[in-house]
Amino acid sequence: PVAEISRRAHAVGALLLVDGAQSVPHLPVDVQALGADFLAFSGHKMLGPTGIGVLWGRKELLQAMPPFQGGGDMIKSVHLRSSEWNDVPHKFEAGTPNVADAIGLGAAVDYLAGLGMENVHAHEQAVAAYAMKRLPDVPDLQIYGPPAGERGGVVTFNLIRDGELLIHPHDLASILDREGVAVRAGHHCAQPLMDHFGVPATARASAYVYNTEDEVDRLVEALCKARVVFGLE
Structure with a gap:
């Protein structure tokens, strides 16, 4: 383009x-x-x-x-x-x-x-694809954006049910931080996109050359723990 x-x-x-x-x-x-x-x-x-x-x-x-x-x-x-x-x-x-x-x-x-930037790109896509496979294991988790293979190393999501946020992304990020998992929460300098999705903010996990599939598993575990903390289990 x-x-x-x-x-x-x-x-x-x-x-x-x-x-x-x-x-x-x-x-x-x-x-x-x-x-x-x-x-x-x-x-x-x-x-x-x-x-x-x-x-x-x-x-x-x-x-x-x-x-x-x-x-x-x-x-x-x-x-x-x-x-x-x-x-x-x-x-x-x-x-x-x-x-x-x-x-x-x-x-x-x-x-x-x-x-090698080709290797950097391939690694990011592999980790993101694994995240796209594992994150749906978390109940009520909605992923935004294109399917695996059509995105970079970024996976954006919310815990949401029937259009209502179950946990605000800022609160979710705080719980994940306590579990040693760093994500970004907010509107990501894209407020019109948040308006399009009908949410005030999202959480975003970004993979880079130093991230692994094991860390994706830790993210999934931390998200499940956040559900317990907020009484969703």
């Missing part, structure tokens, strides 16, 4: 910025094949530090753009009535760079590249 969006955008003279935060950490991405003009992704979603990310852009576009910050290293020369910007990417790296986090992000990129 991104390549088609890119084609249509370019046909009317528009540029395309792709948010790759949920794709670059999980599967092979070829910016040339996508036809993107810019692509951005964050470090903390791919085993790197927080507070740092990457913006890839077509060189000719970056060269034509003026700097948006002033500081050391973003200029070649400064005179009383004129200045000359540095070359790309330095003209966008004003001031003291975030050296420590850049090194950390580089190490994360090297580690994932060593694993």
